[in-house]
Amino acid sequence: MTGEGKGHLDASPFLHGSGTFVNEMMFPDVKTTLNLFGIHRRKVAGDWSYPPHEHPQYEINYLLEGHQTMRVNGMEYDQRAGDLLLLRPGDVHSSRSGDGQPFEYFCIHFDLDDRLFLSLLGRMEQTLFPAASPIARKIRPALGKMMEPDSAANARSVAGRMRLQSTVFELLAQLWDAVSAETLQLSPxxxxxxxxxxxxxxxxxxxxxxxxxxxxxxxxxxxxxxxxxxxxxxxxxxxxxxxxxxxxxxxxxxxxxxxxxxxxxxxxxxxxxxxxxxxxxxxxxxxxxxxxxxxxxxxxxxxxxxxxxxx
Missing domain, CATH: 1.10.10.60 (Homeodomain-like)
Structure with a gap:
Protein backbone atom coordinates (compact mmCIF):
# COMPACT_ATOMS: atom_id res chain seq x y z
CA MET A 1 0.00 0.00 0.00
CA THR A 2 1.20 3.47 -0.79
CA GLY A 3 -1.26 5.34 1.41
CA GLU A 4 -2.48 7.51 -1.48
CA GLY A 5 -6.11 6.80 -0.74
CA LYS A 6 -5.92 7.59 2.98
CA GLY A 7 -7.27 10.71 4.61
CA HIS A 8 -5.32 13.93 4.23
CA LEU A 9 -3.14 14.62 7.27
CA ASP A 10 -2.40 18.07 8.62
CA ALA A 11 0.38 19.78 6.61
CA SER A 12 2.56 19.84 9.72
CA PRO A 13 3.32 16.44 11.31
CA PHE A 14 3.94 18.16 14.68
CA LEU A 15 1.29 19.15 17.22
CA HIS A 16 1.95 22.25 19.33
CA GLY A 17 -1.05 22.25 21.67
CA SER A 18 -3.09 25.29 22.65
CA GLY A 19 -2.80 28.04 25.22
CA THR A 20 0.24 30.04 26.33
CA PHE A 21 3.73 28.59 26.66
CA VAL A 22 5.27 29.16 30.10
CA ASN A 23 8.69 27.94 29.03
CA GLU A 24 10.07 26.00 26.11
CA MET A 25 13.40 24.56 25.02
CA MET A 26 13.61 23.64 21.33
CA PHE A 27 16.18 21.11 20.17
CA PRO A 28 17.31 20.95 16.55
CA ASP A 29 15.88 18.17 14.41
CA VAL A 30 18.22 15.16 14.23
CA LYS A 31 18.00 13.12 11.02
CA THR A 32 21.48 11.70 10.63
CA THR A 33 21.42 8.24 9.06
CA LEU A 34 24.24 5.88 10.05
CA ASN A 35 24.95 2.65 8.18
CA LEU A 36 27.43 0.06 9.49
CA PHE A 37 29.02 -2.66 7.41
CA GLY A 38 31.52 -5.48 7.87
CA ILE A 39 32.42 -4.89 11.52
CA HIS A 40 34.87 -7.59 12.56
CA ARG A 41 37.77 -8.45 14.83
CA ARG A 42 40.27 -10.77 13.20
CA LYS A 43 43.55 -12.46 14.14
CA VAL A 44 45.56 -13.74 11.18
CA ALA A 45 48.71 -15.76 10.58
CA GLY A 46 51.94 -14.22 9.38
CA ASP A 47 51.40 -15.42 5.81
CA TRP A 48 47.93 -13.84 5.54
CA SER A 49 47.32 -11.04 3.05
CA TYR A 50 44.36 -9.24 1.49
CA PRO A 51 44.48 -8.16 -2.16
CA PRO A 52 43.87 -4.56 -3.36
CA HIS A 53 40.23 -3.52 -3.04
CA GLU A 54 38.08 -0.49 -2.26
CA HIS A 55 34.83 0.34 -0.49
CA PRO A 56 32.12 2.97 -1.02
CA GLN A 57 32.22 3.60 2.76
CA TYR A 58 34.71 4.99 5.26
CA GLU A 59 36.81 2.41 7.09
CA ILE A 60 38.42 2.57 10.52
CA ASN A 61 41.15 -0.07 10.94
CA TYR A 62 42.57 -0.39 14.45
CA LEU A 63 45.55 -2.66 15.16
CA LEU A 64 45.33 -4.57 18.43
CA GLU A 65 48.63 -6.43 18.32
CA GLY A 66 51.45 -7.19 15.93
CA HIS A 67 52.56 -5.28 12.84
CA GLN A 68 50.41 -4.66 9.77
CA THR A 69 51.52 -3.10 6.49
CA MET A 70 48.66 -1.39 4.68
CA ARG A 71 49.14 -0.08 1.15
CA VAL A 72 46.72 2.79 0.42
CA ASN A 73 46.57 4.43 -3.01
CA GLY A 74 50.13 3.34 -3.73
CA MET A 75 51.62 4.43 -0.39
CA GLU A 76 52.67 1.97 2.35
CA TYR A 77 51.86 2.56 6.02
CA ASP A 78 53.44 0.58 8.86
CA GLN A 79 50.77 0.10 11.50
CA ARG A 80 51.72 -0.93 15.04
CA ALA A 81 49.56 -1.89 18.03
CA GLY A 82 47.26 1.00 18.95
CA ASP A 83 47.68 2.75 15.59
CA LEU A 84 44.60 3.76 13.64
CA LEU A 85 44.03 3.92 9.88
CA LEU A 86 41.22 6.05 8.44
CA LEU A 87 40.35 5.09 4.85
CA ARG A 88 38.10 7.20 2.63
CA PRO A 89 35.53 5.88 0.16
CA GLY A 90 37.31 4.79 -3.00
CA ASP A 91 40.75 4.37 -1.37
CA VAL A 92 42.41 1.33 -2.96
CA HIS A 93 44.10 -0.62 -0.18
CA SER A 94 45.69 -3.98 0.54
CA SER A 95 47.03 -5.56 3.72
CA ARG A 96 49.69 -7.99 4.89
CA SER A 97 51.86 -8.74 7.93
CA GLY A 98 54.65 -6.24 8.35
CA ASP A 99 57.11 -8.73 9.85
CA GLY A 100 55.88 -12.17 8.83
CA GLN A 101 54.30 -12.69 12.26
CA PRO A 102 50.59 -12.96 13.24
CA PHE A 103 48.66 -9.76 13.93
CA GLU A 104 45.17 -8.83 15.14
CA TYR A 105 43.01 -5.93 14.03
CA PHE A 106 39.51 -4.50 14.43
CA CYS A 107 37.69 -3.03 11.44
CA ILE A 108 34.49 -1.04 10.92
CA HIS A 109 33.00 0.33 7.71
CA PHE A 110 30.46 3.13 7.93
CA ASP A 111 28.69 5.84 6.02
CA LEU A 112 26.41 8.63 7.17
CA ASP A 113 24.62 11.56 5.60
CA ASP A 114 25.87 14.37 7.85
CA ARG A 115 27.57 16.73 5.39
CA LEU A 116 29.25 18.77 8.12
CA PHE A 117 30.92 15.66 9.48
CA LEU A 118 31.91 14.42 6.02
CA SER A 119 33.28 17.85 5.12
CA LEU A 120 35.48 17.75 8.22
CA LEU A 121 36.77 14.27 7.37
CA GLY A 122 37.38 15.38 3.81
CA ARG A 123 39.80 18.08 4.98
CA MET A 124 41.95 15.52 6.80
CA GLU A 125 44.90 14.52 4.66
CA GLN A 126 46.33 12.10 7.22
CA THR A 127 45.66 8.35 6.88
CA LEU A 128 47.73 6.78 9.71
CA PHE A 129 47.22 8.01 13.27
CA PRO A 130 49.82 6.65 15.73
CA ALA A 131 48.69 5.23 19.07
CA ALA A 132 49.88 8.37 20.89
CA SER A 133 48.03 10.77 18.56
CA PRO A 134 45.05 12.73 19.94
CA ILE A 135 42.64 11.10 17.48
CA ALA A 136 43.68 7.51 18.32
CA ARG A 137 43.53 8.26 22.06
CA LYS A 138 40.17 9.99 21.77
CA ILE A 139 38.26 7.18 20.11
CA ARG A 140 40.00 4.25 21.84
CA PRO A 141 37.40 3.92 24.67
CA ALA A 142 34.51 3.61 22.20
CA LEU A 143 36.45 1.07 20.14
CA GLY A 144 37.14 -0.89 23.32
CA LYS A 145 33.44 -0.93 24.16
CA MET A 146 32.61 -2.30 20.72
CA MET A 147 35.16 -5.08 21.15
CA GLU A 148 33.80 -6.35 24.47
CA PRO A 149 33.35 -10.16 24.41
CA ASP A 150 29.55 -10.22 24.14
CA SER A 151 29.15 -7.28 21.74
CA ALA A 152 28.97 -9.30 18.51
CA ALA A 153 26.45 -11.81 19.90
CA ASN A 154 24.29 -9.12 21.49
CA ALA A 155 24.21 -7.13 18.24
CA ARG A 156 21.94 -9.81 16.77
CA SER A 157 19.05 -8.53 18.88
CA VAL A 158 17.18 -5.27 18.31
CA ALA A 159 18.37 -3.85 21.63
CA GLY A 160 21.92 -4.95 20.86
CA ARG A 161 21.86 -3.23 17.47
CA MET A 162 20.64 -0.04 19.10
CA ARG A 163 23.46 -0.19 21.65
CA LEU A 164 25.98 -0.84 18.89
CA GLN A 165 24.77 2.16 16.93
CA SER A 166 24.86 4.26 20.10
CA THR A 167 28.48 3.27 20.66
CA VAL A 168 29.42 4.08 17.07
CA PHE A 169 27.72 7.48 17.32
CA GLU A 170 29.78 8.11 20.45
CA LEU A 171 32.90 7.05 18.55
CA LEU A 172 32.04 9.47 15.73
CA ALA A 173 31.36 12.26 18.22
CA GLN A 174 34.81 11.71 19.72
CA LEU A 175 36.29 11.61 16.23
CA TRP A 176 34.56 14.93 15.45
CA ASP A 177 36.03 16.52 18.57
CA ALA A 178 39.51 15.23 17.78
CA VAL A 179 39.44 16.22 14.10
CA SER A 180 38.03 19.63 15.01
CA ALA A 181 40.99 20.14 17.33
CA GLU A 182 43.29 19.23 14.43
CA THR A 183 41.50 21.84 12.31
CA LEU A 184 42.63 24.50 14.76
CA GLN A 185 46.12 23.96 13.39
CA LEU A 186 45.02 25.49 10.09
CA SER A 187 46.00 29.05 9.35
CA PRO A 188 43.60 31.60 10.91
Missing part, protein backbone atom coordinates in the same frame (compact mmCIF):
# COMPACT_ATOMS: atom_id res chain seq x y z
CA UNK A 189 42.40 32.57 7.45
CA UNK A 190 41.62 28.98 6.43
CA UNK A 191 40.01 28.18 9.77
CA UNK A 192 37.86 31.30 9.49
CA UNK A 193 36.54 30.16 6.12
CA UNK A 194 35.67 26.74 7.51
CA UNK A 195 33.78 28.22 10.44
CA UNK A 196 31.94 30.66 8.15
CA UNK A 197 30.88 27.85 5.82
CA UNK A 198 29.65 25.84 8.82
CA UNK A 199 27.63 28.84 10.00
CA UNK A 200 26.03 29.20 6.57
CA UNK A 201 25.19 25.49 6.49
CA UNK A 202 23.71 25.66 9.98
CA UNK A 203 21.49 28.58 9.03
CA UNK A 204 20.35 26.82 5.88
CA UNK A 205 19.43 23.80 7.99
CA UNK A 206 17.48 26.07 10.34
CA UNK A 207 15.56 27.58 7.42
CA UNK A 208 14.85 24.10 6.09
CA UNK A 209 13.43 23.03 9.46
CA UNK A 210 11.14 26.08 9.45
CA UNK A 211 10.01 25.15 5.95
CA UNK A 212 9.15 21.61 7.00
CA UNK A 213 7.31 22.68 10.15
CA UNK A 214 5.30 25.55 8.70
CA UNK A 215 4.88 24.58 5.06
CA UNK A 216 6.77 27.63 3.81
CA UNK A 217 7.88 27.65 0.20
CA UNK A 218 10.60 25.07 -0.41
CA UNK A 219 11.04 26.13 -4.03
CA UNK A 220 12.37 29.69 -4.15
CA UNK A 221 14.14 31.53 -2.65
CA UNK A 222 16.03 29.48 -0.08
CA UNK A 223 17.26 32.41 2.01
CA UNK A 224 20.90 32.84 1.02
CA UNK A 225 20.50 36.62 0.59
CA UNK A 226 19.13 36.93 4.10
CA UNK A 227 21.92 34.73 5.50
CA UNK A 228 24.60 36.74 3.71
CA UNK A 229 23.10 40.00 4.99
CA UNK A 230 22.93 38.68 8.57
CA UNK A 231 26.60 37.64 8.39
CA UNK A 232 27.66 40.95 6.86
CA UNK A 233 29.04 39.45 3.65
CA UNK A 234 28.06 39.60 -0.01
CA UNK A 235 26.02 36.86 -1.66
CA UNK A 236 28.88 36.10 -4.07
CA UNK A 237 31.39 35.75 -1.20
CA UNK A 238 28.89 33.58 0.69
CA UNK A 239 28.55 31.27 -2.32
CA UNK A 240 32.30 31.16 -2.93
CA UNK A 241 33.26 30.28 0.66
CA UNK A 242 30.57 27.63 0.90
CA UNK A 243 31.72 26.02 -2.35
CA UNK A 244 35.37 26.04 -1.21
CA UNK A 245 34.55 24.08 1.94
CA UNK A 246 31.68 21.85 0.80
CA UNK A 247 32.47 21.46 -2.88
CA UNK A 248 28.97 22.56 -3.87
CA UNK A 249 26.84 25.70 -3.89
CA UNK A 250 24.43 26.64 -1.07
CA UNK A 251 21.58 26.08 -3.54
CA UNK A 252 22.73 22.50 -4.18
CA UNK A 253 23.04 21.95 -0.40
CA UNK A 254 19.50 23.30 0.06
CA UNK A 255 18.23 20.90 -2.60
CA UNK A 256 19.88 18.01 -0.75
CA UNK A 257 18.11 19.01 2.46
CA UNK A 258 14.79 19.12 0.61
CA UNK A 259 15.45 15.77 -1.08
CA UNK A 260 16.44 14.11 2.20
CA UNK A 261 13.20 15.25 3.85
CA UNK A 262 11.13 14.23 0.82
CA UNK A 263 12.62 10.72 0.82
CA UNK A 264 12.10 10.44 4.57
CA UNK A 265 8.41 11.32 4.25
CA UNK A 266 7.82 9.19 1.17
CA UNK A 267 9.08 6.14 3.05
CA UNK A 268 6.15 6.56 5.44
CA UNK A 269 2.85 5.61 3.73
CA UNK A 270 0.79 7.52 6.30
CA UNK A 271 1.46 10.66 4.26
CA UNK A 272 0.02 11.13 0.81
CA UNK A 273 2.20 12.67 -1.87
CA UNK A 274 -0.11 15.70 -1.77
CA UNK A 275 0.47 16.05 1.98
CA UNK A 276 4.24 15.74 1.53
CA UNK A 277 4.13 18.38 -1.18
CA UNK A 278 2.38 20.74 1.26
CA UNK A 279 4.81 19.96 4.11
CA UNK A 280 7.74 20.82 1.84
CA UNK A 281 6.09 24.05 0.78
CA UNK A 282 5.44 23.34 -2.90
CA UNK A 283 2.54 25.20 -4.47
CA UNK A 284 1.08 22.02 -6.00
CA UNK A 285 1.74 18.30 -6.25
CA UNK A 286 2.67 18.49 -9.93
CA UNK A 287 5.54 20.91 -9.25
CA UNK A 288 6.82 18.75 -6.40
CA UNK A 289 6.63 15.62 -8.56
CA UNK A 290 8.59 17.27 -11.38
CA UNK A 291 11.27 18.49 -8.97
CA UNK A 292 11.57 15.11 -7.26
CA UNK A 293 11.98 13.39 -10.62
CA UNK A 294 14.73 15.87 -11.55
CA UNK A 295 16.51 14.97 -8.29
CA UNK A 296 16.17 11.20 -8.42
CA UNK A 297 15.04 10.21 -11.92
CA UNK A 298 11.92 8.61 -10.39
CA UNK A 299 8.41 9.85 -9.68
CA UNK A 300 7.47 10.12 -5.97
CA UNK A 301 4.99 7.25 -6.31
CA UNK A 302 7.63 4.99 -7.89
CA UNK A 303 10.15 5.89 -5.17
CA UNK A 304 7.55 5.08 -2.52
CA UNK A 305 6.87 1.63 -3.95
CA UNK A 306 10.54 0.77 -3.59
CA UNK A 307 11.17 2.32 -0.16
CA UNK A 308 7.90 2.19 1.82
CA UNK A 309 8.44 1.28 5.48
CA UNK A 310 5.00 -0.32 5.82
CA UNK A 311 3.28 -2.79 3.50
Missing amino acids: QSYGKVELAHEIAGRLQGLANQTFRKGKSGEEPYGIREIAAALGISVSYCNRIFREVYGQSPRAYWSELMLHEACHLLSDPRYTVQTISAILGYRDIAHFSRQFKRWTGAAPSDYRKQHSRLE
Whole structure:
Protein backbone atom coordinates (compact mmCIF):
# COMPACT_ATOMS: atom_id res chain seq x y z
CA MET A 1 0.00 0.00 0.00
CA THR A 2 1.20 3.47 -0.79
CA GLY A 3 -1.26 5.34 1.41
CA GLU A 4 -2.48 7.51 -1.48
CA GLY A 5 -6.11 6.80 -0.74
CA LYS A 6 -5.92 7.59 2.98
CA GLY A 7 -7.27 10.71 4.61
CA HIS A 8 -5.32 13.93 4.23
CA LEU A 9 -3.14 14.62 7.27
CA ASP A 10 -2.40 18.07 8.62
CA ALA A 11 0.38 19.78 6.61
CA SER A 12 2.56 19.84 9.72
CA PRO A 13 3.32 16.44 11.31
CA PHE A 14 3.94 18.16 14.68
CA LEU A 15 1.29 19.15 17.22
CA HIS A 16 1.95 22.25 19.33
CA GLY A 17 -1.05 22.25 21.67
CA SER A 18 -3.09 25.29 22.65
CA GLY A 19 -2.80 28.04 25.22
CA THR A 20 0.24 30.04 26.33
CA PHE A 21 3.73 28.59 26.66
CA VAL A 22 5.27 29.16 30.10
CA ASN A 23 8.69 27.94 29.03
CA GLU A 24 10.07 26.00 26.11
CA MET A 25 13.40 24.56 25.02
CA MET A 26 13.61 23.64 21.33
CA PHE A 27 16.18 21.11 20.17
CA PRO A 28 17.31 20.95 16.55
CA ASP A 29 15.88 18.17 14.41
CA VAL A 30 18.22 15.16 14.23
CA LYS A 31 18.00 13.12 11.02
CA THR A 32 21.48 11.70 10.63
CA THR A 33 21.42 8.24 9.06
CA LEU A 34 24.24 5.88 10.05
CA ASN A 35 24.95 2.65 8.18
CA LEU A 36 27.43 0.06 9.49
CA PHE A 37 29.02 -2.66 7.41
CA GLY A 38 31.52 -5.48 7.87
CA ILE A 39 32.42 -4.89 11.52
CA HIS A 40 34.87 -7.59 12.56
CA ARG A 41 37.77 -8.45 14.83
CA ARG A 42 40.27 -10.77 13.20
CA LYS A 43 43.55 -12.46 14.14
CA VAL A 44 45.56 -13.74 11.18
CA ALA A 45 48.71 -15.76 10.58
CA GLY A 46 51.94 -14.22 9.38
CA ASP A 47 51.40 -15.42 5.81
CA TRP A 48 47.93 -13.84 5.54
CA SER A 49 47.32 -11.04 3.05
CA TYR A 50 44.36 -9.24 1.49
CA PRO A 51 44.48 -8.16 -2.16
CA PRO A 52 43.87 -4.56 -3.36
CA HIS A 53 40.23 -3.52 -3.04
CA GLU A 54 38.08 -0.49 -2.26
CA HIS A 55 34.83 0.34 -0.49
CA PRO A 56 32.12 2.97 -1.02
CA GLN A 57 32.22 3.60 2.76
CA TYR A 58 34.71 4.99 5.26
CA GLU A 59 36.81 2.41 7.09
CA ILE A 60 38.42 2.57 10.52
CA ASN A 61 41.15 -0.07 10.94
CA TYR A 62 42.57 -0.39 14.45
CA LEU A 63 45.55 -2.66 15.16
CA LEU A 64 45.33 -4.57 18.43
CA GLU A 65 48.63 -6.43 18.32
CA GLY A 66 51.45 -7.19 15.93
CA HIS A 67 52.56 -5.28 12.84
CA GLN A 68 50.41 -4.66 9.77
CA THR A 69 51.52 -3.10 6.49
CA MET A 70 48.66 -1.39 4.68
CA ARG A 71 49.14 -0.08 1.15
CA VAL A 72 46.72 2.79 0.42
CA ASN A 73 46.57 4.43 -3.01
CA GLY A 74 50.13 3.34 -3.73
CA MET A 75 51.62 4.43 -0.39
CA GLU A 76 52.67 1.97 2.35
CA TYR A 77 51.86 2.56 6.02
CA ASP A 78 53.44 0.58 8.86
CA GLN A 79 50.77 0.10 11.50
CA ARG A 80 51.72 -0.93 15.04
CA ALA A 81 49.56 -1.89 18.03
CA GLY A 82 47.26 1.00 18.95
CA ASP A 83 47.68 2.75 15.59
CA LEU A 84 44.60 3.76 13.64
CA LEU A 85 44.03 3.92 9.88
CA LEU A 86 41.22 6.05 8.44
CA LEU A 87 40.35 5.09 4.85
CA ARG A 88 38.10 7.20 2.63
CA PRO A 89 35.53 5.88 0.16
CA GLY A 90 37.31 4.79 -3.00
CA ASP A 91 40.75 4.37 -1.37
CA VAL A 92 42.41 1.33 -2.96
CA HIS A 93 44.10 -0.62 -0.18
CA SER A 94 45.69 -3.98 0.54
CA SER A 95 47.03 -5.56 3.72
CA ARG A 96 49.69 -7.99 4.89
CA SER A 97 51.86 -8.74 7.93
CA GLY A 98 54.65 -6.24 8.35
CA ASP A 99 57.11 -8.73 9.85
CA GLY A 100 55.88 -12.17 8.83
CA GLN A 101 54.30 -12.69 12.26
CA PRO A 102 50.59 -12.96 13.24
CA PHE A 103 48.66 -9.76 13.93
CA GLU A 104 45.17 -8.83 15.14
CA TYR A 105 43.01 -5.93 14.03
CA PHE A 106 39.51 -4.50 14.43
CA CYS A 107 37.69 -3.03 11.44
CA ILE A 108 34.49 -1.04 10.92
CA HIS A 109 33.00 0.33 7.71
CA PHE A 110 30.46 3.13 7.93
CA ASP A 111 28.69 5.84 6.02
CA LEU A 112 26.41 8.63 7.17
CA ASP A 113 24.62 11.56 5.60
CA ASP A 114 25.87 14.37 7.85
CA ARG A 115 27.57 16.73 5.39
CA LEU A 116 29.25 18.77 8.12
CA PHE A 117 30.92 15.66 9.48
CA LEU A 118 31.91 14.42 6.02
CA SER A 119 33.28 17.85 5.12
CA LEU A 120 35.48 17.75 8.22
CA LEU A 121 36.77 14.27 7.37
CA GLY A 122 37.38 15.38 3.81
CA ARG A 123 39.80 18.08 4.98
CA MET A 124 41.95 15.52 6.80
CA GLU A 125 44.90 14.52 4.66
CA GLN A 126 46.33 12.10 7.22
CA THR A 127 45.66 8.35 6.88
CA LEU A 128 47.73 6.78 9.71
CA PHE A 129 47.22 8.01 13.27
CA PRO A 130 49.82 6.65 15.73
CA ALA A 131 48.69 5.23 19.07
CA ALA A 132 49.88 8.37 20.89
CA SER A 133 48.03 10.77 18.56
CA PRO A 134 45.05 12.73 19.94
CA ILE A 135 42.64 11.10 17.48
CA ALA A 136 43.68 7.51 18.32
CA ARG A 137 43.53 8.26 22.06
CA LYS A 138 40.17 9.99 21.77
CA ILE A 139 38.26 7.18 20.11
CA ARG A 140 40.00 4.25 21.84
CA PRO A 141 37.40 3.92 24.67
CA ALA A 142 34.51 3.61 22.20
CA LEU A 143 36.45 1.07 20.14
CA GLY A 144 37.14 -0.89 23.32
CA LYS A 145 33.44 -0.93 24.16
CA MET A 146 32.61 -2.30 20.72
CA MET A 147 35.16 -5.08 21.15
CA GLU A 148 33.80 -6.35 24.47
CA PRO A 149 33.35 -10.16 24.41
CA ASP A 150 29.55 -10.22 24.14
CA SER A 151 29.15 -7.28 21.74
CA ALA A 152 28.97 -9.30 18.51
CA ALA A 153 26.45 -11.81 19.90
CA ASN A 154 24.29 -9.12 21.49
CA ALA A 155 24.21 -7.13 18.24
CA ARG A 156 21.94 -9.81 16.77
CA SER A 157 19.05 -8.53 18.88
CA VAL A 158 17.18 -5.27 18.31
CA ALA A 159 18.37 -3.85 21.63
CA GLY A 160 21.92 -4.95 20.86
CA ARG A 161 21.86 -3.23 17.47
CA MET A 162 20.64 -0.04 19.10
CA ARG A 163 23.46 -0.19 21.65
CA LEU A 164 25.98 -0.84 18.89
CA GLN A 165 24.77 2.16 16.93
CA SER A 166 24.86 4.26 20.10
CA THR A 167 28.48 3.27 20.66
CA VAL A 168 29.42 4.08 17.07
CA PHE A 169 27.72 7.48 17.32
CA GLU A 170 29.78 8.11 20.45
CA LEU A 171 32.90 7.05 18.55
CA LEU A 172 32.04 9.47 15.73
CA ALA A 173 31.36 12.26 18.22
CA GLN A 174 34.81 11.71 19.72
CA LEU A 175 36.29 11.61 16.23
CA TRP A 176 34.56 14.93 15.45
CA ASP A 177 36.03 16.52 18.57
CA ALA A 178 39.51 15.23 17.78
CA VAL A 179 39.44 16.22 14.10
CA SER A 180 38.03 19.63 15.01
CA ALA A 181 40.99 20.14 17.33
CA GLU A 182 43.29 19.23 14.43
CA THR A 183 41.50 21.84 12.31
CA LEU A 184 42.63 24.50 14.76
CA GLN A 185 46.12 23.96 13.39
CA LEU A 186 45.02 25.49 10.09
CA SER A 187 46.00 29.05 9.35
CA PRO A 188 43.60 31.60 10.91
CA GLN A 189 42.40 32.57 7.45
CA SER A 190 41.62 28.98 6.43
CA TYR A 191 40.01 28.18 9.77
CA GLY A 192 37.86 31.30 9.49
CA LYS A 193 36.54 30.16 6.12
CA VAL A 194 35.67 26.74 7.51
CA GLU A 195 33.78 28.22 10.44
CA LEU A 196 31.94 30.66 8.15
CA ALA A 197 30.88 27.85 5.82
CA HIS A 198 29.65 25.84 8.82
CA GLU A 199 27.63 28.84 10.00
CA ILE A 200 26.03 29.20 6.57
CA ALA A 201 25.19 25.49 6.49
CA GLY A 202 23.71 25.66 9.98
CA ARG A 203 21.49 28.58 9.03
CA LEU A 204 20.35 26.82 5.88
CA GLN A 205 19.43 23.80 7.99
CA GLY A 206 17.48 26.07 10.34
CA LEU A 207 15.56 27.58 7.42
CA ALA A 208 14.85 24.10 6.09
CA ASN A 209 13.43 23.03 9.46
CA GLN A 210 11.14 26.08 9.45
CA THR A 211 10.01 25.15 5.95
CA PHE A 212 9.15 21.61 7.00
CA ARG A 213 7.31 22.68 10.15
CA LYS A 214 5.30 25.55 8.70
CA GLY A 215 4.88 24.58 5.06
CA LYS A 216 6.77 27.63 3.81
CA SER A 217 7.88 27.65 0.20
CA GLY A 218 10.60 25.07 -0.41
CA GLU A 219 11.04 26.13 -4.03
CA GLU A 220 12.37 29.69 -4.15
CA PRO A 221 14.14 31.53 -2.65
CA TYR A 222 16.03 29.48 -0.08
CA GLY A 223 17.26 32.41 2.01
CA ILE A 224 20.90 32.84 1.02
CA ARG A 225 20.50 36.62 0.59
CA GLU A 226 19.13 36.93 4.10
CA ILE A 227 21.92 34.73 5.50
CA ALA A 228 24.60 36.74 3.71
CA ALA A 229 23.10 40.00 4.99
CA ALA A 230 22.93 38.68 8.57
CA LEU A 231 26.60 37.64 8.39
CA GLY A 232 27.66 40.95 6.86
CA ILE A 233 29.04 39.45 3.65
CA SER A 234 28.06 39.60 -0.01
CA VAL A 235 26.02 36.86 -1.66
CA SER A 236 28.88 36.10 -4.07
CA TYR A 237 31.39 35.75 -1.20
CA CYS A 238 28.89 33.58 0.69
CA ASN A 239 28.55 31.27 -2.32
CA ARG A 240 32.30 31.16 -2.93
CA ILE A 241 33.26 30.28 0.66
CA PHE A 242 30.57 27.63 0.90
CA ARG A 243 31.72 26.02 -2.35
CA GLU A 244 35.37 26.04 -1.21
CA VAL A 245 34.55 24.08 1.94
CA TYR A 246 31.68 21.85 0.80
CA GLY A 247 32.47 21.46 -2.88
CA GLN A 248 28.97 22.56 -3.87
CA SER A 249 26.84 25.70 -3.89
CA PRO A 250 24.43 26.64 -1.07
CA ARG A 251 21.58 26.08 -3.54
CA ALA A 252 22.73 22.50 -4.18
CA TYR A 253 23.04 21.95 -0.40
CA TRP A 254 19.50 23.30 0.06
CA SER A 255 18.23 20.90 -2.60
CA GLU A 256 19.88 18.01 -0.75
CA LEU A 257 18.11 19.01 2.46
CA MET A 258 14.79 19.12 0.61
CA LEU A 259 15.45 15.77 -1.08
CA HIS A 260 16.44 14.11 2.20
CA GLU A 261 13.20 15.25 3.85
CA ALA A 262 11.13 14.23 0.82
CA CYS A 263 12.62 10.72 0.82
CA HIS A 264 12.10 10.44 4.57
CA LEU A 265 8.41 11.32 4.25
CA LEU A 266 7.82 9.19 1.17
CA SER A 267 9.08 6.14 3.05
CA ASP A 268 6.15 6.56 5.44
CA PRO A 269 2.85 5.61 3.73
CA ARG A 270 0.79 7.52 6.30
CA TYR A 271 1.46 10.66 4.26
CA THR A 272 0.02 11.13 0.81
CA VAL A 273 2.20 12.67 -1.87
CA GLN A 274 -0.11 15.70 -1.77
CA THR A 275 0.47 16.05 1.98
CA ILE A 276 4.24 15.74 1.53
CA SER A 277 4.13 18.38 -1.18
CA ALA A 278 2.38 20.74 1.26
CA ILE A 279 4.81 19.96 4.11
CA LEU A 280 7.74 20.82 1.84
CA GLY A 281 6.09 24.05 0.78
CA TYR A 282 5.44 23.34 -2.90
CA ARG A 283 2.54 25.20 -4.47
CA ASP A 284 1.08 22.02 -6.00
CA ILE A 285 1.74 18.30 -6.25
CA ALA A 286 2.67 18.49 -9.93
CA HIS A 287 5.54 20.91 -9.25
CA PHE A 288 6.82 18.75 -6.40
CA SER A 289 6.63 15.62 -8.56
CA ARG A 290 8.59 17.27 -11.38
CA GLN A 291 11.27 18.49 -8.97
CA PHE A 292 11.57 15.11 -7.26
CA LYS A 293 11.98 13.39 -10.62
CA ARG A 294 14.73 15.87 -11.55
CA TRP A 295 16.51 14.97 -8.29
CA THR A 296 16.17 11.20 -8.42
CA GLY A 297 15.04 10.21 -11.92
CA ALA A 298 11.92 8.61 -10.39
CA ALA A 299 8.41 9.85 -9.68
CA PRO A 300 7.47 10.12 -5.97
CA SER A 301 4.99 7.25 -6.31
CA ASP A 302 7.63 4.99 -7.89
CA TYR A 303 10.15 5.89 -5.17
CA ARG A 304 7.55 5.08 -2.52
CA LYS A 305 6.87 1.63 -3.95
CA GLN A 306 10.54 0.77 -3.59
CA HIS A 307 11.17 2.32 -0.16
CA SER A 308 7.90 2.19 1.82
CA ARG A 309 8.44 1.28 5.48
CA LEU A 310 5.00 -0.32 5.82
CA GLU A 311 3.28 -2.79 3.50
